[in-house]
Amino acid sequence: MTNSAVKDVFVMIKQVPDTRSKAGLNPDGTINRAQAKRMLNPFDEYALQAALNVKKQTGCRVTAITMGPPPAIEILYTALEHGADRCYLLSDRRLAASDTLATAFALWKTIEHLNGFQMIFCGLQTTDGDTAQVGPQLAERLNLPQVTYCEDFEVVGDKLHARRVVEGGWQRVVSELPVMVTVANSYHPLEFKSLRGARMVQELMRNEALRSQYITTVDLDVVGADPDLTGLKGSPTIVAKTDKVGSIGGNCAMHQGQAVEALVREVTLQTNLLEFAS
Amino acid sequence: MTDTDQTTPPQEAEPNKPVALNANDPLGEVWVFCELQEGKVQTVGLELLGAGRQLADKLDRPLAAVVLGHNLGEIPRQLIHHGADKVYKADHPDLAEYRTLPFRRVLCDFMGQQAIPPHSMLLGSTTTGRDLAPRIAAHFQTGLTADTTELDIGPYDHKGGSDASKIGLYENCLYAIRPSFGESLKARILGPWKNPQMATTRPGVMIPLDPDPSRTGEVVDMPVHLQPADFRLTIAETVREATAGVDFDNADVIVAGGYGLANADGFALMKELADCFENGTVGASRKAVDLGWIPYVHQVGQTGKTVRPKIYIACGISGAIQHRVGMQNSGLIIAINKDPDAPIFKFADHGIVGDLYQVVPEMIKQIKSSKGSKEVSSVGV
Structure with a gap:
């Protein structure tokens, strides 16, 4: 186990507003970020499980890395509870309004600041950005091969054997290490946290000295990132305008307040639905 | 080795070089990446040519289809019939099936050699387009908007912000419009400071042009200089079970x-x-x-x-x-x-x-x- 080619695995995770709970949702469906609950990006759960599965297989060390404001430490606790070995929080006010390119730049510098790795796992995408861009942008900066949409994999010797989703099917690929992998949500869901991990996190939430052994907070100066290349300044894109779209339409013929049979009858009579019956 | 063309040395485009500021610089072309699957042009590429045609007409610049594959045959002509003025093609055995690194190499080399970089570049939001587009965007440090549902060209007056060098009136920006997170909102995303301005678009959203067999255009070969590092990943098997x-x-x-x-x-x-x-x-x-x-x-x-x-x-x-x-x-x-x-x-x-x-x-x-x-x-x- 210990002579595996894989010694260090990084998993990149993000805290996002919790859209599963009603809290922080305005009546019109927009988000009140100040009141919204926070959670680990659901796609990152698969990435975390992927990293932990490599740990099970090879005994490697798992490092969870996030970028965000100080409350983002919550998701690092989650990573530790599930079995991550150490965490880094990149937190800096100058990172505000970073787009995907600026985010990938800051994460690249953070990764360079740490000692080497053989695999980097990212979630397929985030639920708040929905772009799926940061993983490949990070791989470009690090000059790595990449396996995106990965739904299963195995480390075989010094190679990654992976299965990825493609249009209408799947593909098996073999990649050299180091490699960047984005994990699809058809991968194994995150397992339950370990009792040992949960106890340890309870302990280090109380004990700052212990906490600092597991969680290191860094800023742009520590990782040596040029602040002009990240944040708003380092972002080549901006959101220039937003339009409401919710009020469009209103021509829906509503069928309600009758017996189900009558409701369905109205629809089958008023549409061409039956023409397509087999 | 895999080099087919020894006449020009491989050239790595300089990642940190700003490609262009389009406030004063000449306008580039509109590029559309047309992906293939089992040797056939995917519908999304033809849809993007339809959308790209409108952008190119507004800019009064050529629309170029970009296609990489092997044994392309009639494909460049097909792309011209669907609206392209030019086709940039790379036809090589190592490009027969999409892989990130070889495709990225050919595209970044070729784009880096352009005297005037493309104004904009569109790709499909497919497992291929979403794999490739961020690599190119990160390489040239240019903006990329994911999963757009509308595209347009228009002006943008950037009045403020933390970076004075970005202030100014920009004509001819790519408007990349997409739904924004968890909200019943559409966001217009702009990045006129650097070209190409890039976007991916979901299949099925844009409308392809009816093919016009009388259309003519120019077909240009892209040099292929692959390097050993481009073969770090190999495909063992692809199964389509649609x-x-x-x-x-x-x-x-x-x-x-x-x-x-x-x-x-x-x-x-x-x-x-x-x-x-x-x-x-x-x-x-x-x-x-x-x-x-x-x-x-x-x-x-x-x-x-x-x-x-x-x-x-x-x-x-x-x-x-x-x-x-x-x-x-x-x-x-x-x-x-x-x-x-x-x-x-x-x-x-x-x-x-x-x-x-x-x-x-x-x-x-x-x-x-x-x-x-x-x-x-x-x-x-």
């Missing part, structure tokens, strides 16, 4: 289930309804997929497939903007939901307010009992 279940493109009717199904078993009912139709198939909202009720290949919406069936039956789907952009071009939308205020009723054509577990079985019953009378009624049509 026929084995989810064929949205040929479906007349899609029956889609969402969170309102309450459990995975609800999809058996969706399947039962879909099977009542000659060409029916099952779709799903992202929430249902995220909950593990049904595989990802069934997902309709911004992060799934964009579909255009003749009839779309949405069962227990609230109608979030992310779902809507994937199915709003359906011929007829029938929504079934318990909640009369569900957003889906804002854009459906027919809405049934009720418990889908009562409505859908009743619908199945009525469709099945109509079969006998079907022949009679179709005579009259």
Whole structure:
């Protein structure tokens, strides 16, 4: 186990507003970020499980890395509870309004600041950005091969054997290490946290000295990132305008307040639905 | 080795060099990446040529199709018939199937050698486009907007912000428009400070031009200088099983289930309804997929497939903007939901307010009992 080619695995995770709970949702469906609950990006759960599965297989060390404001430490606790070995929080006010390119730049510098790795796992995408861009942008900066949409994999010797989703099917690929992998949500869901991990996190939430052994907070100066290349300044894109779209339409013929049979009858009579019956 | 062209030395484009500021610089071309699958141009590439044609006409610049593959044959001509003024092609055995690093090498080398970089570059939001576009954007440190639903060209007056060097009036910006997160909003995203301005667009959103065989254009070879590092990943096997279940493109009717199904078993009912139709198939909202009720290949919406069936039956789907952009071009939308205020009723054509577990079985019953009378009624049509 210990002579595996894989010694260090990084998993990149993000805290996002919790859209599963009603809290922080305005009546019109927009988000009140100040009141919204926070959670680990659901796609990152698969990435975390992927990293932990490599740990099970090879005994490697798992490092969870996030970028965000100080409350983002919550998701690092989650990573530790599930079995991550150490965490880094990149937190800096100058990172505000970073787009995907600026985010990938800051994460690249953070990764360079740490000692080497053989695999980097990212979630397929985030639920708040929905772009799926940061993983490949990070791989470009690090000059790595990449396996995106990965739904299963195995480390075989010094190679990654992976299965990825493609249009209408799947593909098996073999990649050299180091490699960047984005994990699809058809991968194994995150397992339950370990009792040992949960106890340890309870302990280090109380004990700052212990906490600092597991969680290191860094800023742009520590990782040596040029602040002009990240944040708003380092972002080549901006959101220039937003339009409401919710009020469009209103021509829906509503069928309600009758017996189900009558409701369905109205629809089958008023549409061409039956023409397509087999 | 894999070099086919020894005349020009391989050239790594300088990643940190700003490609262009378009306030004063000459306008570049519009590039559309046309992906192939098993040697055939994918529909999304033709759709993007349709969208790109409009952008190029507004800019009064050429539209170039970019295609990489092997044994391309008539493909460049096909792309010209669909609206391209130029085709940049790379035809090489090592490009026969898409792989990130070789494709990235050829494209970044070629783009880096352009005296005037392209104004904009469009790719499909497919597993290929979403894999490749961020690599190119990061290489040239240029802006990329994911999953756009509308594209346009227009001016932008940047008045302020933390960076004085960005202030100014920019003509001819790419407007990359996409739904924004969890909100019933559309965001217009701009990045006029550097070219190319890049965007990915979901399949099924843009409209391809009718092919015009009288159109002519220029075909240019892109040099292929692959390096050993480009072969760090190999493909062992690719399996397409589109026929084995989810064929949205040929479906007349899609029956889609969402969170309102309450459990995975609800999809058996969706399947039962879909099977009542000659060409029916099952779709799903992202929430249902995220909950593990049904595989990802069934997902309709911004992060799934964009579909255009003749009839779309949405069962227990609230109608979030992310779902809507994937199915709003359906011929007829029938929504079934318990909640009369569900957003889906804002854009459906027919809405049934009720418990889908009562409505859908009743619908199945009525469709099945109509079969006998079907022949009679179709005579009259």
